[in-house]
Amino acid sequence: MPQIHPEMYQSAPHDLPQRVVAYAADRMAEVTNPRHTHPRGQLLHIVSGTLAVETDGGTFVVPAERAVWMPPGVAHGTRTRAPTALRTIYVVPEAAPDLPAEPTVVRVTPLLRELILTLMSWPRNYDEAGPEGRLVSVLIDQIAVSPVAPLHLPMPQTERLRVLARELREDPADPRGLDALARAAAVSGRTLERRFREETGLTLRAWRRQAKLLKALELLADRQPVGLVAERLGYETTSAFIAMFRSAFGQSPGRYFEG
Numbered sequence: 001m002p003q004i005h006p007e008m009y010q011s012a013p014h015d016l017p018q019r020v021v022a023y024a025a026d027r028m029a030e031v032t033n034p035r036h037t038h039p040r041g042q043l044l045h046i047v048s049g050t051l052a053v054e055t056d057g058g059t060f061v062v063p064a065e066r067a068v069w070m071p072p073g074v075a076h077g078t079r080t081r082a083p084t085a086l087r088t089i090y091v092v093p094e095a096a097p098d099l100p101a102e103p104t105v106v107r108v109t110p111l112l113r114e115l116i117l118t119l120m121s122w123p124r125n126y127d128e129a130g131p132e133g134r135l136v137s138v139l140i141d142q143i144a145v146s147p148v149a150p151l152h153l154p155m156p157q158t159e160r161l162r163v164l165a166r167e168l169r170e171d172p173a174d175p176r177g178l179d180a181l182a183r184a185a186a187v188s189g190r191t192l193e194r195r196f197r198e199e200t201g202l203t204l205r206a207w208r209r210q211a212k213l214l215k216a217l218e219l220l221a222d223r224q225p226v227g228l229v230a231e232r233l234g235y236e237t238t239s240a241f242i243a244m245f246r247s248a249f250g251q252s253p254g255r256y257f258e259g
Helices: 110-120 131-145 159-170 178-184 189-200 204-221 226-232 238-249
Strands: 020-027 031-036 041-048 050-055 058-063 066-070 076-080 084-091 104-107 152-154
Touching (some): 020 110, 020 131, 041 050, 050 066, 050 204, 058 104, 058 204, 084 110, 159 178, 178 189, 189 204, 204 226, 204 238
Antiparallel strands (some): 020 084, 031 076, 050 058, 050 076
């Protein structure tokens, strides 16, 4: 495996002429980075641990061997629950016309992972006109074709529903049913369901299921036992939780975190 160049642990300057600038960071548990923006697009690759990313449009949870693409200028904040190794690349807007226009979580393919690690081993003033520049072009192409992972939780836009959604996001095991949630939001049950669909694109039931999935990823990445995760999410049995996880991701929690 290529060794990370010492420059990678220094703040990434955005005014370099190179199309892509890399940065490496190893965070301790419970680190919060407030809302900010970047003039370049940003790909955050999670080597180990997990990262939660907050944007105006919702929450993204990024476990190991996935990455989140953040377009230039998009305000976002990040949070880690457990020790997390991050490998970040910043791409100038002119080099990223084919990259997603919205924040997106992608699966890091073996080729993309090796390209990122190779970039981390170079000094930041690599030769754009040489072999390094050609590899950077391949790297950008690989980001564009990386498989998208369904790890986004859209948030409602009206404040009353956002408050309710934040409560459910932080405690997906919340036992309240539709009527109790509607009372909390000071609307009827029918209105709550209609507005949730209008503002998030998901039914309330589907949204709560997605909230449980993303919280499960955070807890599992923190190496909490599957049985304890199932209990914390309100499942009566571990097998019911595993069945839900397999239905969403096509594999068991253990296989998912094998990459």
